[in-house]
Amino acid sequence: MAVSCxxxxxxxxxxxxxxxxxxTQYCSETCFTVCLNCHINPRAQGVSGPASLFCSNTCLSLTTGDRPGIIEIPESHKGFEDVSEQFDRQWRHKVAKKKVKKVYFVILDRQQMANYNAHKEKVESNNHTSASRQMVEMKMWHGTARICLLGNPGNTQLCEDAGCGVCGIIESSFDLGLYKGTTGWGRFGRAIYSSATSSKAATYSKSPRVSTLNAMLLATVVVGNPEILYQDSPDRTQPSPGYDSV
Incomplete structure (x- = not known):
């Protein structure tokens, strides 16, 4: 079958x-998995997280600098396909499914990356996992308010509005002090919330009236050994002993 790659x-x-x-709609494996930075070499295999979008650490390092930001992942890129597929697969609520229109790669500054890696190492050192239950690092959804039009076609500039959750998280990561968000409470207490269900996170995504699009974040989350709860626990401030997250 012939295709236009x-x-x-x-x-x-x-x-x-x-x-x-x-x-596929591609002419070769290289075009199917092309590096997001150089657009020449295929993406690295056998890695997870941001590195999976690039061909090498060199190309990855070129996207980590002094200022956070976003770069668009073209619809033709495998990375767009991966995010869109995960969004569809994890939409579990019986409401009309949203359609992924745009996907962006979030550029983290060096300090954000250092903080994440330090937290991951700390969780690993807790020894809450075992040989049969290794460290759990998952891609999870987070919905929040977007005051500006970041992510709409042609809009890649972060805003400075203190009420813009999307830009605030990209600029300086998650703020534990804002955990109550617009709901006024936290189901599992004072925590940073994310969900493996895209439709759940979508209920928290709010955008300005002038836009027909909403924005969500797909973050790599260190969950370690997660504690499973079946009822609300709003007074909780940390997981139970032996667990790293709820």
């Missing part, structure tokens, strides 16, 4: 994805 735009035979066995 979504990356290089050339006509050619459809490349077959070996995992699904199905033809």
């Amino acid at each position: 979504k990356t290089c735009k050339r006509m050619g035979s459809a490349w077959i994805d070996p995992q699904s066995g199905r033809p």
